[in-house]
Amino acid sequence: MATATARMNKALARLAEDERPEAWITLRPAAELLAEAALVDARITAGAHLPLAGQVFAVKDNIDVAGLPTTAGCPGYAYRPDSSAPAVERLTQAGAIALGKTNLDQFATGLVGTRSPYGAVRAAHDPKRISGGSSSGSAVVVALGIVDFALGTDTAGSGRIPAAFQGIVGLKPTLGLVPTEGVVPAARPFDCVTVFAPDLPTAESAAAVMAGHGPSTPSTRDWPADAPLAAPPCPRVAVPDPRALTGMSPAWRAAFAATTERLRSAGATLRTIDITPFLQAAELLYGGGLAAERHAAVGEFITRCPEGLDPSVRRIVEDAGRIPAHRYAADLARLQQLTHQAMALLDGCEALLLPTAPHHPTLAEVAADPIGVNSRLGTFTNFVNLMDLSAVAVPAGTADGGPFGVTVVARAFADRVAADIATLIAPAGDVSDVGELPGSKAAPTSPWGPTGLPLAVFGAHLTGQPLNPQLADVGGKLLGAVRTAPCYRMLALPGSPARPGLLRVTEREAGRAVTGELWALPAAALGRFLAALPEPMVLGRIRLDDGCSVTGFLCEPHAARNAPDITAHGDWRTYLRRAGLDIRPTESVAGASAMSDAATAGQTGGAV
Numbered sequence: 001m002a003t004a005t006a007r008m009n010k011a012l013a014r015l016a017e018d019e020r021p022e023a024w025i026t027l028r029p030a031a032e033l034l035a036e037a038a039l040v041d042a043r044i045t046a047g048a049h050l051p052l053a054g055q056v057f058a059v060k061d062n063i064d065v066a067g068l069p070t071t072a073g074c075p076g077y078a079y080r081p082d083s084s085a086p087a088v089e090r091l092t093q094a095g096a097i098a099l100g101k102t103n104l105d106q107f108a109t110g111l112v113g114t115r116s117p118y119g120a121v122r123a124a125h126d127p128k129r130i131s132g133g134s135s136s137g138s139a140v141v142v143a144l145g146i147v148d149f150a151l152g153t154d155t156a157g158s159g160r161i162p163a164a165f166q167g168i169v170g171l172k173p174t175l176g177l178v179p180t181e182g183v184v185p186a187a188r189p190f191d192c193v194t195v196f197a198p199d200l201p202t203a204e205s206a207a208a209v210m211a212g213h214g215p216s217t218p219s220t221r222d223w224p225a226d227a228p229l230a231a232p233p234c235p236r237v238a239v240p241d242p243r244a245l246t247g248m249s250p251a252w253r254a255a256f257a258a259t260t261e262r263l264r265s266a267g268a269t270l271r272t273i274d275i276t277p278f279l280q281a282a283e284l285l286y287g288g289g290l291a292a293e294r295h296a297a298v299g300e301f302i303t304r305c306p307e308g309l310d311p312s313v314r315r316i317v318e319d320a321g322r323i324p325a326h327r328y329a330a331d332l333a334r335l336q337q338l339t340h341q342a343m344a345l346l347d348g349c350e351a352l353l354l355p356t357a358p359h360h361p362t363l364a365e366v367a368a369d370p371i372g373v374n375s376r377l378g379t380f381t382n383f384v385n386l387m388d389l390s391a392v393a394v395p396a397g398t399a400d401g402g403p404f405g406v407t408v409v410a411r412a413f414a415d416r417v418a419a420d421i422a423t424l425i426a427p428a429g430d431v432s433d434v435g436e437l438p439g440s441k442a443a444p445t446s447p448w449g450p451t452g453l454p455l456a457v458f459g460a461h462l463t464g465q466p467l468n469p470q471l472a473d474v475g476g477k478l479l480g481a482v483r484t485a486p487c488y489r490m491l492a493l494p495g496s497p498a499r500p501g502l503l504r505v506t507e508r509e510a511g512r513a514v515t516g517e518l519w520a521l522p523a524a525a526l527g528r529f530l531a532a533l534p535e536p537m538v539l540g541r542i543r544l545d546d547g548c549s550v551t552g553f554l555c556e557p558h559a560a561r562n563a564p565d566i567t568a569h570g571d572w573r574t575y576l577r578r579a580g581l582d583i584r585p586t587e588s589v590a591g592a593s594a595m596s597d598a599a600t601a602g603q604t605g606g607a608v
Contacts, residue, residue, distance in 0.1 A: 004040035004054030004097065007148075008033050011056045011099060014146045022119035023137035023144075025061045026068050027100035040095050050095030052209060055202075058150035059088060060138045061101035062108050063193065064182035072184040073106035073116045073134075076308045077301060085182025086217050087151065087193050087210040094209045099147055102137025106313045107298050108153055108186040110134050111161045111377040112366050115310040120363060124166050126402055128362050132162035132377070134186075135194070139166045142196045149197040149206050155186045156285050157356075157381025159194025160393035164356035164405030169426070170393035171195045171203040171419070171448075174412045175385060176221030178210045187285070187293035190385040200394065200423060204448035211448075223450035226524035227413040228475020230449075231350055231420035234267045237408075238349040240275045247358050247376070255399040256355050259406050259425060262396075263353065266424040271349060277341040278352075282382035286316070286375060289331035290386070295320035312370045339387045343411075350414070351421050354380040356393045356405040380407065390415040394426040416449030417475070452520035455529075456482055456542050456552030458490065459500040459572045462517055466497040474525035482518040482550075485543040487511040490572070491555065491563035493536070498581055500572050501536065501555030501563065504543075513545055515571035516552075526551070 012030055037054065044053055059065050062072040064081040065088055071078040083089070088098060105115040113136030114120035121136035123129040124143035131140050135152025139162030142150050152159045154172045163170025171194060178193040185191055193210065197203035213220045239260055245253050264270055284290045299321045302314060346352060358379050366373050384391050392415075393407045406425060410418035455476075460467040463478060484502075488511050491501040505511040521529075530539050536559035542552035569575035 002054065004037040004044070004095070005034060007054045007056060008037040008097060011146055014144070015099070019144055020122060020124065020137075020140050022121050023103055023131075023140045025071060025073075025101045025103050025118050025137070028068070028098070033097060033099065036097050040097065043095070048095075052091060052205065053095035055096045055148040055206075056099050056146075057091060057096050057206070058099050058102050058138055058141050058147045060104050060108075060135050060150070060152045062104060062153060062184040062186075063088060063151055065098050065101060068101055070101070070184065072108065072298075073104045073118065073310075074308055075117060076305050077107075077184075077298075081182070083182070085193075086179040086214055088182070090210050091206060096148075096206070096209075102135075102141060102150065104136055104138075105134035105158075106310045107184070107317070108134040108155060108158060109294060109313045109316055110374055111157055111381075112361070112370070112374050113137075113162065114363065114366050114370070115313050117308055117310070122363070123360075123402070128364075129360055129402065130165070130363055130366055132165040132357070134158040135162050135196070139163055139168060139170070139196050142166065142168050142198060145198075149195055149202050151206075152194045152196055153183060153186065154192050154194045155190050155385060156378050157384070159192075159196070160356050160381055160391060160405075160407055161377055163196055163393040164395075164407075165360055165403060166196075167395040167398075167403030167405070169195075169197050169200050169203045169395070169422075171197070171200070171207055172384065172391040172393070173207055173211065174221070174390040174415055175388055176219060177212075177223075177413075177415070178207065178220070179214065179217035180219045181217050185297040187290070188297060189293065190285070190290075192385065200392070200419060200426065204419060208448045224413055224524075225527075226475075226522050227450040228417050229452045229520050229522060230472075230475060230477035231417040232469070232472040234269060235350045235417070235421050235424075236269045236271065236348060237263060237421060238271050238273045238346055238352045240354060241272055244275050244279070245355065245358075247379070248355065249359065249400055251399040252355065252359065252404060255397050255404040256406065259396040260353065263421075263424055268421070268424065270353075273345045273349075273352075275342075275345075275352075275354075277338045277345065278383045278387075279379065281335055281338040281342065281386050282378060282380075284331050284335055285382045285386060286378070288334075289323050289327035289329075290335070291316070291320040292323040292328045293320075295323070312374070315371075335386055342383075342387060346411075350410065350417050352409040353421075354407050354409060356380060356407045360400070360402055384409055388412045390418050392418045392422040394422045396425055413450075414475075416447075416477075419448060450522065452477065453523050453526050454479070454550045455519045455521050455526060456484075456516055456544075456550050457519060458502050458514055458516035458553065460497050461519075461553070462572060465572075471519050471521065474522060474528075476519045476521045476525065479518040479520055482516055483545045484514045484516070485545050485547075486513045487543065488514050489560070489565055489567045490514050490569070490575075491560055492566050492575070493555065493559060493563050498576070500566065500575070501559050502542070502553060503555055503557060503560055510567075512567055512570070514567070518550060
């Protein structure tokens with residue numbers, strides 16, 4: 001059986017191979033790490049439920065870890081915090097162990113990974129190419145297999161560009177879902193903590209542990225009541241007009257085209273849009289008034305202590321200090337206009353698919369033009385946090401001899417939608433090799449995303465039936481099949497589409513178990529269903545065969561007077577098939593859009 005100690009020994013052995021020493025700024029002593037691993041093993045033995053038991057992680061060195069110096073890539077800025085950032089503390093409480101602090105573009109100002117006095121971080125697969133930044137070291141130590149996951153930060157793409165260049169996953173949550181207390185700011189309103197991992201399930205597990213309010217995390221935001229729990233089975237995805245990709249090499253354009261076809265083959269509907277408003281917004285972060293946030297974050301320190309600064313970082317921050325307030329205000333208004341235009345272009349789509357980066361530069365190319373190359377790297381990433389969007393960067397094959405990556409961008413709090421669509425591109429493989437530690441298996445990590453409210457359905461809302469899009473299009477998530485306790489009758493109600501009514505009966509009556517599906521819906525969507533139910537439909541508690549009870553569709557007793565009793569069939573699909581009324585999924589799609597619109601407007605059609 002795997003143990004936290006065994007996993008730590010493996011990490012230390014991998015670390016000793018010293019492939020990319022420049023990826024690290026501070027490493028914890030081996031004895032200290034092994035002692036912490038032993039404590040995790042002891043907690044597991046004592047019966048503790050640790051969802052990340054024994055997983056080893058790295059922390060970008062602009063995020064506080066208790067007892068370790070935080071440098072933000074600048075030795076003169078270093079301080080030693082007494083407590084960890086809440087995001088880190090939550091991970092360690094869940095059984096994960098921080099191996100050390102990783103290198104970064106100084107003050108998280110850059111997308112290249114070369115702006116650090118601790119050394120330029122080279123790509124994991126090609127030492128002549130940059131790692132990407134600013135979360136350079138974190139991405140590389142994941143790609144090298146030293147750690148199970150690593151924390152980065154993302155303002156302009158720092159949690160996504162390095163992921164693309166290493167061929168790994170970069171999960172960038174909606175702003176505020178993960179607390180940013182204990183993080184050195186880069187541009188405070190647009191900063192977030194991100195996760196690098198070899199696969200999406202590992203990244204989601206870490207993000208789920210870190211997310212949420214706490215007594216010392218005023219920066220956090222709650223999932224809203226209408227946050228979607230899943231992408232629909234056939235998501236609608238926007239893709240850029242090919243003219244927006246002309247700056248990419250032919251091989252990278254071909255790789256992106258192949259990715260779009262893979263997504264189409266997986267069932268997605270693609271729609272080409274003009275992404276100009278997104279690109280124009282991207283220019284505001286470094287080329288506009290919003291760059292003033294850079295000076296607000298660290299400008300005072302740079303003015304007071306100019307020694308040890310990267311020349312490009314110093315130039316960017318000092319220039320930001322000369323931006324007048326009226327320009328900042330004007331660009332905020334401009335950003336609002338561009339965001340409105342961009343969201344209009346996405347209307348009817350669940351997400352936007354983009355290349356994560358336009359190219360993968362060499363170290364020599366960055367040295368020759370440090371500002372220009374960096375600016376071009378942010379073409380497809382800079383706008384995301386400015387517009388308050390969520391994103392997941394995933395590997396999508398290779399091109400020009402190295403990894404090629406794409407990013408799924410979704411609306412704020414549609415993080416689960418972005419992750420589901422990303423899975424269609426990069427299906428989940430094996431998760432971290434930590435093994436089946438008892439503590440982690442006994443208490444699996446909560447899924448990344450809002451939890452929703454359960455709803456049991458037994459008829460026209462079942463998967464493949466005519467009204468199922470009403471559930472999928474509001475962000476509902478199928479949890480699985482369910483079976484009622486043997487105390488129900490099922491009736492064939494009149495009307496179109498065909499629908500059953502479920503009626504609970506007493507012990508003296510002839511009831512039986514009925515099979516259906518359990519879904520989870522956003523709380524706001526379930527409320528709309530309840531408000532719009534026509535007679536004889538009601539929402540009530542349904543008893544399941546395992547003794548639990550959930551909310552589900554029932555019908556009022558008077559509906560049973562003239563409705564045929566179809567209980568003997570056991571479930572709605574069997575009745576339809578035997579009655580010659582079977583509605584195939586292809587038929588049920590017809591008119592689904594209109595039905596979904598009706599659900600949104602509060603007209604559920606009274607089906608179950």
